[in-house]
Amino acid sequence: MKKIxxxxxxxxxxxxxxxxxxxxxxRDPMSFAGGSTVxxxxxxxxxxxxxxxxxASADLVKRGEYLTHAADCQACHTAPGGAPFAGGFAFNMPFxxxxxxxxxxxxxxxxxxxTDTQFLAAVHxxxxxxxxxxxxxxxxxxxxxxxxADALAIKAYLFTLAPVNAPARQNQLSWPFSQRSLLALxxxxxxxxxxxxxxxxxxxQWNRGAYLAEAMGHCGDCHTxxxxxxxxxxxxKFAGTLTAGWRAYNITGDNVSGLGDWSDEDLTSYLSTxxxxxxxxxxxxxxxAADDSLSYLVPDxxxxxxxxxxxxPAHASDLPxxxxxxxxxxxxxxxxxxxxxxxEKIFAGACASCHDWTGVSPVTGFATLTGVRAVNDPSxxxxxxxxxxxxxxxxxxxxxxxxxxxxxxxxDDIAAVANYVTARxxxxxxxxxxxxxxxxxxxAAQQSKEAPNG
Amino acid sequence: MLTxxxxxxxxxxxxxxxxxxxxxxxxxxxxxxTKYGCGIAQCGVCTVHVAGKPVRSCQLTVGDVGTRAIVTIxxxxxxxxxxxxxxxxxxxxxxxxxxCQAGQIMSATALLDANPQPDDADIDAAxxxxxxxxxxxxxxxxxxxxxxxxxx
Numbered sequence: 001m002k003k004i005x006x007x008x009x010x011x012x013x014x015x016x017x018x019x020x021x022x023x024x025x026x027r028d029p030m031s032f033a034g035g036s037t038v039x040x041x042x043x044x045x046x047x048x049x050x051x052x053x054x055x056a057s058a059d060l061v062k063r064g065e066y067l068t069h070a071a072d073c074q075a076c077h078t079a080p081g082g083a084p085f086a087g088g089f090a091f092n093m094p095f096x097x098x099x100x101x102x103x104x105x106x107x108x109x110x111x112x113x114x115t116d117t118q119f120l121a122a123v124h125x126x127x128x129x130x131x132x133x134x135x136x137x138x139x140x141x142x143x144x145x146x147x148x149a150d151a152l153a154i155k156a157y158l159f160t161l162a163p164v165n166a167p168a169r170q171n172q173l174s175w176p177f178s179q180r181s182l183l184a185l186x187x188x189x190x191x192x193x194x195x196x197x198x199x200x201x202x203x204x205q206w207n208r209g210a211y212l213a214e215a216m217g218h219c220g221d222c223h224t225x226x227x228x229x230x231x232x233x234x235x236x237k238f239a240g241t242l243t244a245g246w247r248a249y250n251i252t253g254d255n256v257s258g259l260g261d262w263s264d265e266d267l268t269s270y271l272s273t274x275x276x277x278x279x280x281x282x283x284x285x286x287x288x289a290a291d292d293s294l295s296y297l298v299p300d301x302x303x304x305x306x307x308x309x310x311x312x313p314a315h316a317s318d319l320p321x322x323x324x325x326x327x328x329x330x331x332x333x334x335x336x337x338x339x340x341x342x343x344e345k346i347f348a349g350a351c352a353s354c355h356d357w358t359g360v361s362p363v364t365g366f367a368t369l370t371g372v373r374a375v376n377d378p379s380x381x382x383x384x385x386x387x388x389x390x391x392x393x394x395x396x397x398x399x400x401x402x403x404x405x406x407x408x409x410x411x412d413d414i415a416a417v418a419n420y421v422t423a424r425x426x427x428x429x430x431x432x433x434x435x436x437x438x439x440x441x442x443x444a445a446q447q448s449k450e451a452p453n454g
Numbered sequence: 455m456l457t458x459x460x461x462x463x464x465x466x467x468x469x470x471x472x473x474x475x476x477x478x479x480x481x482x483x484x485x486x487x488t489k490y491g492c493g494i495a496q497c498g499v500c501t502v503h504v505a506g507k508p509v510r511s512c513q514l515t516v517g518d519v520g521t522r523a524i525v526t527i528x529x530x531x532x533x534x535x536x537x538x539x540x541x542x543x544x545x546x547x548x549x550x551x552x553x554c555q556a557g558q559i560m561s562a563t564a565l566l567d568a569n570p571q572p573d574d575a576d577i578d579a580a581x582x583x584x585x586x587x588x589x590x591x592x593x594x595x596x597x598x599x600x601x602x603x604x605x606x
Contacts (some may be wrong), residue, residue, distance in 0.1 A: 329568070330568075330569075331579040332575075332576075344579075345578075345582065348578065348579045348580075348582035348583065349582035349583050350496060350583070352579075352583060353495055353498065353501075353509075353510050353583040354495050354510060354513060356507070357579075362504060362505070362507040362508075362509050363495075363509055363510065363513050363514045363518070364513075364514065364515070365518075398471070398472035398515060398517075399472065401494075403494040403495070403496060
């Protein structure tokens with residue numbers, strides 16, 4: 001009997017260790033490239049960290065501003081309608097809500113008292129000035145690859161901002177997630193706590209792209225699926241996942257569900273403006289990433305990022321091939337007229353005037369639905385979110401605007417029109433219900449799911 | 455300086471490219487027949503034709519018009535279907551307060567251009583984006599059918 005128990009225990013231990021090992025192996029976001037890496041100091045290629053050449057002689061604050069954009073601190077450290085960098089943005093997780101904090105230099109409620117060492121500990125190790133551990137909603141397991149010099153340039157820039165008095169909002173987490181000390185184990189498993197190591201088998205441009213994507217832009221924090229411990233699982237690197245109620249798409253080289261059939265021009269256009277003709281535009285969190293971060297990159301950096309993205313191994317996900325032909329001009333053709341009359345009626349009244357029955361907008365290329373990934377995603381997640389939240393982006397090409405319909409239309413209406421749009425213009429009609437739409441509203445909501453404390 | 459073709463005429467305007475076409479028409483060219491309603495392409499009152507298609511001019515920036523021909527309510531009577539629609543509108547006494555009617559006539563004309571004999575469902579699909587707070591929808595439908603009958 002004892003022997004059997006011993007064997008069972010041994011098997012469990014081996015399986016658990018194997019599983020932990022598997023999770024651990026998914027930690028390194030750049031291991032897919034193979035080759036050999038060296039410490040930055042031993043790398044003799046071009047400068048792959050820091051600011052681009054044209055800013056090399058700029059002062060520390062200017063350099064920090066560029067890097068702050070590249071690392072996209074603003075998107076998460078700003079609440080909708082709130083002061084930039086003053087925190088309060090809600091992350092709705094399955095186990096509760098976490099709020100971003102104030103990183104303006106306010107001495108009481110911001111980071112005004114942080115020393116350089118304390119700032120580096122927060123960025124690289126996820127450790128607050130008071131020694132408490134940050135939740136990995138702060139992507140320190142990505143920022144850990146950032147050089148000290150770049151992190152301190154960001155600090156120098158943040159310290160030039162006007163201090164805002166904005167106390168941290170109370171997180172609403174269930175036990176045991178409310179216990180920050182448990183993150184010690186998470187950190188051992190999932191934070192490599194090492195700086196970027198250039199890959200000598202790859203070009204300097206690739207290395208620059210890797211630094212921008214991993215250490216700065218932390219693309220994987222939305223585009224890479226997470227494991228059971230909510231750490232990035234790089235076995236499916238950049239294969240796409242749901243984040244905050246929006247789908248971050250597959251950005252691997254897969255021809256069907258990834259970026260494999262995008263031209264270089266499409267890719268750089270999308271990265272620099274948040275839009276590529278024939279592929280549609282960014283909305284929701286990617287719209288913010290485009291407007292707050294990617295659009296600030298100089299063209300060389302955009303190209304480096306594209307080079308790196310091109311090198312990501314193809315990983316098929318469940319997205320069908322995008323339909324690139326327009327729908328018929330008459331509402332009677334294409335998707336059967338009475339198959340979904342509620343969705344069609346809403347489309348006729350609220351959508352057709354800009355998007356047209358063909359999906360090719362007579363108004364602006366930004367409103368063309370043909371070829372857009374959201375429309376070709378059979379879950380219709382981003383179509384529903386865009387209908388609910390609208391689009392309101394300010395770009396160098398002007399304002400991109402679509403009204404938000406979330407307040408005016410019921411969950412059932414939004415489900416009906418999302419199903420109709422995906423069926424008419426995409427590869428496969430969605431099957432959303434009003435309940436699904438209600439859940440999507442919750443996930444993206446910028447309020448706590450529970451009543452606030454006190 | 456941008457050059458637009460409006461109602462068959464070439465017009466030069468000195469405006470920013472991101473200005474909505476509606477602003478250009480009303481404030482810079484004094485073509486005030488096209489009205490401002492909701493400003494978010496949801497009411498249809500600002501409808502004009504761009505390359506023959508009904509477009510909400512409050513959302514179309516003037517820089518995106520390019521060389522496409524624009525027809526507004528001031529010029530629609532010079533087109534065959536536009537003349538028929540306007541006549542049918544008068545015969546059926548469609549307007550009540552009238553504010554939405556320029557947009558209704560533009561959408562109705564575009565409908566007949568694309569589909570000379572629309573049935574009720576066609577009319578619904580084409581006109582659903584044009585709101586009328588007076589509720590003249592029944593007369594709008596009748597007038598479109600009368601205009602179509604004259605085309606036959």
